[in-house]
Amino acid sequence: MKRRGKMFCTVYKWLISQAADSGKPVAGFVKNHTQRCDSCREFAQLCETLKAKFAQDKYAILKNYDESLSKKIISALPRERASISGRQRISRKSLARKRVLVPSLAAAFLVVAISVSIIFIAVHRSRDMGPFGHPSELVSAASPEILLVKAESPLETEYQELKKTLDTTTKFLRSYLDFHIGPQTD
């Protein structure tokens, strides 16, 4: 065998091994090589016979196997079954507990949500109300005496004061800076 041929034997052996993996026959050029190369031919023969030989020898070694291990494992199974059923019992208990807990939690959440929304609405309304309160109150208190009392209240006085200050400020700025604020009157 030439030296060059030996160099490629690794490749040919790899291809032979690939063919053994897939169960397909080797390619023609590999066959040609195996006819010339002893080492590759022996490797190809080995690969072809391995499957049958291994299958045959497998039964021989399994036959010698001591069955006590199987018995030992089988004897351990009832204990395992009991522990699994114990775990299942525990999970069933926790399921029942969940069934009680979930509706009560939902009810509590509903109560909290309703009370929070009531508080929120109440606070929001009181903020939105002007000096005369809710419109219904205005309607009910439409009598002139009550209106007079409300007009003399400190809040109303302060409001009037602020309005006057704003008017004078506007007049001053208009005369000083010579620009117009608000709609044109001239």
Next chain:
Amino acid sequence: MNRNLTVKHLSDEELASRIAAGACSLFEELVSRYSARLFHFLRHRTETDQDIEDMVQETFLKAFRSIDRFNPEWKFSTWLYTIAGRSAISRHRSNKKMRSNPTAASSIPGPEEIVIQKQESQNLWEMANLLPEKEYEALWLHYAEDMSIKEIARVTKKKPVSVRVLLYRARLNLAKRIDQSAFSKKIAGTAPAKHKLSFL
């Protein structure tokens, strides 16, 4: 009797589905089918037979606990061997010891053991057992369990190309060992050894 016959005819996947449905007693059939095979698959992982037995037992108990998670679309053997491989890894991590030299474990053999060893050396699996761990496992899964490259890759958590390389190396090493064995027989004059592969 009739029930036993029916059970024997059921495939592994059918048995697993029935066990998951509640027929736990059928698991015994799976144990008897696979315990020896798992024992030989895990031979490389530990030092003593006792450890292998423990690992086999652990594998079956794990499989029993999680049988409801088995997908019958897959092969049962692939699933079981995956569990075995993982258990062996976790056990190895906890023990932190591996069998370094498979032949050094036993003491000096007696005459009976020598006869048994001679008989065993005729067995190709015994010769394969002297190969590195990964190569032996790849050979076992491919030839003893008839698994495809993809299935072996799934069990061993490797890429299919790596499995192909493992099998290739295993075959090369096995060929070398057979050559050596034939050569030693020739030296001893116990075999004709006209051809290098007379072993086969």
